[in-house]
Amino acid sequence: MGQTTLGEDASTRTGSAALQRKDLKSNILNLLGWAAAIGVLTWSWEGAEMRPGDLIAFAPNMAEFASGFMQPDFLQWRHFLGEMIVTIQIALWGTLLAVVLAVPLGILCSENVVPWWIYQPVRRVMDAFRAINEMVFAMLFVVAVGLGPFAGVLALFVHTTGVLAKLFSEAVEAIDPRPVEGIRATGATAVQEVIYGIIPQVLPLWISYSLYRFESNVRSATVVGLVGAGGIGVLLWEYIRGFYYSETAAVMIMIIVTVSLLDVFSQFIRKRFT
Amino acid sequence: MKAIEVSELHKTFGRSRGARAALDGVSFSIAKGEMVALIGASGSGKSTLIRHIAGLVAADKRSGQCWVSVLGRPVQEGGRVASDVRKSRAETGVIFQQFNLVNRLSLLTNTVIGLLGRIPVWRGTLCLFNQQEKLVALRALERVGMADKAGQRASTLSGGQQQRGAIARCLVQKARVVLADEPIASLDPESARRVMETLAEINRTDEITVVVSLHQVDYAVKFCRRAIALREGSIVYDGPTEALTAEFLGELYGADSNELILTGAFDGPEDSRRPDLAVAAV
Numbered sequence: 001m002g003q004t005t006l007g008e009d010a011s012t013r014t015g016s017a018a019l020q021r022k023d024l025k026s027n028i029l030n031l032l033g034w035a036a037a038i039g040v041l042t043w044s045w046e047g048a049e050m051r052p053g054d055l056i057a058f059a060p061n062m063a064e065f066a067s068g069f070m071q072p073d074f075l076q077w078r079h080f081l082g083e084m085i086v087t088i089q090i091a092l093w094g095t096l097l098a099v100v101l102a103v104p105l106g107i108l109c110s111e112n113v114v115p116w117w118i119y120q121p122v123r124r125v126m127d128a129f130r131a132i133n134e135m136v137f138a139m140l141f142v143v144a145v146g147l148g149p150f151a152g153v154l155a156l157f158v159h160t161t162g163v164l165a166k167l168f169s170e171a172v173e174a175i176d177p178r179p180v181e182g183i184r185a186t187g188a189t190a191v192q193e194v195i196y197g198i199i200p201q202v203l204p205l206w207i208s209y210s211l212y213r214f215e216s217n218v219r220s221a222t223v224v225g226l227v228g229a230g231g232i233g234v235l236l237w238e239y240i241r242g243f244y245y246s247e248t249a250a251v252m253i254m255i256i257v258t259v260s261l262l263d264v265f266s267q268f269i270r271k272r273f274t
Numbered sequence: 275m276k277a278i279e280v281s282e283l284h285k286t287f288g289r290s291r292g293a294r295a296a297l298d299g300v301s302f303s304i305a306k307g308e309m310v311a312l313i314g315a316s317g318s319g320k321s322t323l324i325r326h327i328a329g330l331v332a333a334d335k336r337s338g339q340c341w342v343s344v345l346g347r348p349v350q351e352g353g354r355v356a357s358d359v360r361k362s363r364a365e366t367g368v369i370f371q372q373f374n375l376v377n378r379l380s381l382l383t384n385t386v387i388g389l390l391g392r393i394p395v396w397r398g399t400l401c402l403f404n405q406q407e408k409l410v411a412l413r414a415l416e417r418v419g420m421a422d423k424a425g426q427r428a429s430t431l432s433g434g435q436q437q438r439g440a441i442a443r444c445l446v447q448k449a450r451v452v453l454a455d456e457p458i459a460s461l462d463p464e465s466a467r468r469v470m471e472t473l474a475e476i477n478r479t480d481e482i483t484v485v486v487s488l489h490q491v492d493y494a495v496k497f498c499r500r501a502i503a504l505r506e507g508s509i510v511y512d513g514p515t516e517a518l519t520a521e522f523l524g525e526l527y528g529a530d531s532n533e534l535i536l537t538g539a540f541d542g543p544e545d546s547r548r549p550d551l552a553v554a555a556v
Contacts, residue, residue: 178370178372178374179374179375179376179377181330181370181374182368182370182373182374182375182376182440183376183387183390184330184363185328185330185363185366185367185368185374186363186364186367186387186388186390186391186443186447187360187361187362187363187364187365187390187391187392187447188360188387188390188391188398189360189390189395189398189399191399192390192395192398192399195399195401196376196379196387196390196401197376200376200377200378200379201376201377201378203378
């Protein structure tokens with residue numbers, strides 16, 4: 001009896017010692033983690049030239065600036081509306097071309113469909129398309145095809161192709177492989193396996209992703225105009241540069257209303273497909 | 275010419291040294307018009323063997339007499355699937371345990387897909403099936419008693435209905451050989467019997483060679499004359515199904531024989547069997 005108690009005591013003692021060691025170790029790690037996080041934040045504070053004091057110091061200036069926005073000027077609403085429609089048209093074509101190209105490229109990015117020596121290079125190209133922002137592409141295409149909406153379409157097209165190819169291939173990689181094997185067993189070709197076995201399975205997701213990208217492309221199309229690639233961004237840029245705050249406010253309200261309406265509309269359609 | 279010839283098939287999954295062979299020197303041949311049961315406990319290599327005959331998997335690379343041929347056409351040889359395997363696949367219907375229909379397509383589309391190996395590639399790729407081809411599919415569905423469900427999505431059908439759809443696809447394919455991999459393992463007894471009766475009927479009427487893997491030995495005894503029994507990747511018995519008694523199975527499989535169900539479900543009086551049930555539409 002005495003022996004057992006002693007044994008239990010000993011094991012409890014070594015156990016609690018081990019626990020304390022573990023606590024100490026995790027405490028130190030915790031502390032180091034916090035120190036590192038605070039270090040990075042301080043470092044970035046300086047890099048970003050954070051000056052919150054300025055918000056207070058320049059408050060009167062900003063109030064004056066803001067008051068300029070208080071009276072939105074919709075006098076030229078026909079012109080705004082025309083440009084807004086061009087913006088949506090840019091987004092529409094940019095997205096459509098991207099979807100058309102992302103279907104084959106998405107398949108070629110999927111590791112359950114093609115061998116690694118196809119999907120690896122294709123994926124890297126798609127990464128590059130995605131990594132570079134629409135605005136950068138827009139600047140490049142303005143140089144290549146001149147000012148105007150077409151440059152905007154091309155910019156959205158390239159960037160969206162990269163995004164959709166990745167999303168599409170993720171859907172393909174999650175399919176049930178058994179129906180595809182069923183198609184293969186009938187003597188179908190590889191392309192036919194994709195058309196009958198894979199696409200019916202991923203179609204709802206693909207439609208949903210495409211509509212979502214259309215939404216976000218409308219948002220992007222409102223800014224590609226800033227670099228001269230057409231749409232309402234051109235107007236916005238001119239008004240801001242010319243200090244026409246009332247007109248700027250009107251254009252911004254127009255963008256907010258249009259984007260919200262399209263979001264609601266596309267969400268409604270997406271719900272019906274999934 | 276034999277319907278199926280398999281010679282010295284070896285298959286090991288994984289490369290670790292201790293990996294057990296899934297198929298260990300399997301050889302047999304099946305004559306045209308036979309209906310053969312492939313029996314064995316789970317993991318005995320039935321599915322693996324069927325997938326090799328269909329050319330969906332390549333055997334281990336090794337030299338010597340290691341090949342599979344279907345209807346005299348090589349499917350694979352020395353661990354390499356034949357380059358024209360599509361031709362043999364077009365003549366071989368495969369039926370899977372999980373049916374493997376495309377859920378979101380209609381039953382008719384799933385059935386007409388059987389023609390992909392026979393019509394021009396461009397037409398199959400663009401989904402352009404003509405009226406006559408759709409009619410062929412509809413007749414096949416009629417034969418298996420599923421014509422009234424032709425327009426429904428496969429996902430809305432029960433397991434037994436999907437499996438009969440899969441058989442209709444083999445008929446559309448004009449398959450001369452049908453390989454069925456545990457076709458009734460996921461079905462209730464009533465659906466299971468209808469599916470087996472449908473298989474037996476296409477074997478009888480169209481002289482299609484049928485190889486069906488089963489672990490319910492009852493069904494093997496009732497529907498097939500010949501059985502090939504696998505154990506741990508080797509053939510342990512090849513002969514008439516009448517010999518498959520409980521004692522004999524115990525001898526072949528030892529403790530594993532519990533998995534091989536021999537319930538005596540078909541031992542009742544003759545009239546209770548109703549073999550015409552599934553094929554009433556013929």
